[in-house]
Amino acid sequence: MAAVLLRAARVSRLLALPRSVVASPSALSSSSYSASTVETPFPAAATPTLAADVDDQRGAVVAVGEDDDLRSLIFRLRLAKRSATEALDRWAGEGRAAPAPELRRVARDLSRARRYKHALEVAEWMKTHHESDLSENDYGVRIDLITKVFGANAAEDFFEKLPSEAKSLEAYTALLHSYARSKMTDKAERLFERMKDADLSIDVLVYNEMMTLYISVGELDKVPAVAEELKRQNVSPDLFTYNLRISASAASMDLEIFKGILDEMSKDPNSNEGWTLYRNLATIYVNASQLVSSGNSLVEAEAKISQREWITYDFLILLHTGLGNLERVKDIWKSMQMTSQRMTSRNYICVLSSYLMCGQLKDAKEIVDQWQRSKAPEFDISACNRLFDALLGAGFTDTADSFRELMLQKSCILTSMAGQCS
Numbered sequence: 001m002a003a004v005l006l007r008a009a010r011v012s013r014l015l016a017l018p019r020s021v022v023a024s025p026s027a028l029s030s031s032s033y034s035a036s037t038v039e040t041p042f043p044a045a046a047t048p049t050l051a052a053d054v055d056d057q058r059g060a061v062v063a064v065g066e067d068d069d070l071r072s073l074i075f076r077l078r079l080a081k082r083s084a085t086e087a088l089d090r091w092a093g094e095g096r097a098a099p100a101p102e103l104r105r106v107a108r109d110l111s112r113a114r115r116y117k118h119a120l121e122v123a124e125w126m127k128t129h130h131e132s133d134l135s136e137n138d139y140g141v142r143i144d145l146i147t148k149v150f151g152a153n154a155a156e157d158f159f160e161k162l163p164s165e166a167k168s169l170e171a172y173t174a175l176l177h178s179y180a181r182s183k184m185t186d187k188a189e190r191l192f193e194r195m196k197d198a199d200l201s202i203d204v205l206v207y208n209e210m211m212t213l214y215i216s217v218g219e220l221d222k223v224p225a226v227a228e229e230l231k232r233q234n235v236s237p238d239l240f241t242y243n244l245r246i247s248a249s250a251a252s253m254d255l256e257i258f259k260g261i262l263d264e265m266s267k268d269p270n271s272n273e274g275w276t277l278y279r280n281l282a283t284i285y286v287n288a289s290q291l292v293s294s295g296n297s298l299v300e301a302e303a304k305i306s307q308r309e310w311i312t313y314d315f316l317i318l319l320h321t322g323l324g325n326l327e328r329v330k331d332i333w334k335s336m337q338m339t340s341q342r343m344t345s346r347n348y349i350c351v352l353s354s355y356l357m358c359g360q361l362k363d364a365k366e367i368v369d370q371w372q373r374s375k376a377p378e379f380d381i382s383a384c385n386r387l388f389d390a391l392l393g394a395g396f397t398d399t400a401d402s403f404r405e406l407m408l409q410k411s412c413i414l415t416s417m418a419g420q421c422s
Contacts, residue, residue, distance in 0.1 A: 084121035116148040140170030278322030287390040321354040345383035
């Protein structure tokens with residue numbers, strides 16, 4: 001299982017992880033779309049009807065106050081059964097301006113708040129009243145919102161009804177993401193071929209979506225082929241690309257390929273500090289977690305989620321650590337804890353090493369406390385020693401010393417060999 005990054009300029013627009021992130025393969029994939037700077041008017045395609053509860057709507061429309069701005073008016077609707085369309089009609093009916101850029105911002109903020117029905121209504125109202133201002137990106141956003149409200153099949157229907165000139169890279173990519181999050185492998189593969197035949201300038205997000213999909217459905221053997229095609233097309237990989245490839249190789253227990261990808265990262269001219277931190281963390285994680293193939297099934301007998309899937313979430317934590325998204329790391333970790341899956345020492349090593357490498361000793365202390373309180377598996381001092389050795393082996397002496405001091409506070413002695421609690 002997996003879930004992805006656009007180029008560096010898009011990092012800040014990653015969607016917030018839901019509580020169900022551990023059940024969502026798209027967590028490894030960026031599902032945001034950059035705003036187009038080119039305003040291109042396109043005829044509108046029909047969108048599925050947003051059903052309104054007429055009886056509940058009566059008397060439920062929020063009144064427009066003199067000091068209201070457009071965003072606060074829409075956000076006060078709160079309940080999904082209330083109509084953003086009616087609120088916008090009342091706003092405009094009173095002679096107030098609702099320019100397209102402001103509507104885009106409101107729809108974006110609604111989406112971030114997971115209020116997708118209202119976001120789609122705002123996008124639809126913008127289409128009706130500002131059709132000449134619609135950009136290519138607006139169609140991609142609408143496809144994404146239609147997916148969230150009505151599902152992938154409705155998004156596909158909307159896309160197919162678009163005129164050919166509106167089927168831009170953004171629209172194709174949004175539909176591909178819709179298929180990927182729904183695990184519609186056949187449809188995604190056919191759309192991917194259509195995109196290549198359409199002579200679009202395919203960017204790295206498209207390749208990341210395909211790799212995300214293959215990881216989510218367990219077809220790990222297809223990930224290298226996508227990565228090779230990306231190279232042949234001279235598309236520059238991003239940190240998400242490497243994260244997906246490394247997740248797939250680690251989940252397959254193919255550590256030779258894993259090491260090769262890390263080496264490739266080190267030679268990439270686009271490499272930066274975040275990539276370096278991710279690469280170091282990945283190396284420490286593997287060395288400390290004893291990732292070895294036993295030749296047996298990776299699925300634990302009583303577990304609903306396979307070890308293979310857990311490994312991809314470990315690398316998702318490492319990815320966001322490399323990006324400096326420590327709040328996202330905390331969100332992912334909390335989501336993992338909310339499942340019925342047993343945590344393993346490997347999971348604790350992953351998040352603990354991330355906090356240690358970022359100098360977050362308070363957070364690292366909390367992870368150790370959680371680990372020591374865990375009932376299954378028991379606190380594993382030998383795993384702590386492996387992490388200590390891995391930090392030393394990677395040359396992070398200061399970090400290793402901080403870890404040793406932290407463990408001493410917990411009455412645990414770390415050594416370069418198997419240690420024991422005092």
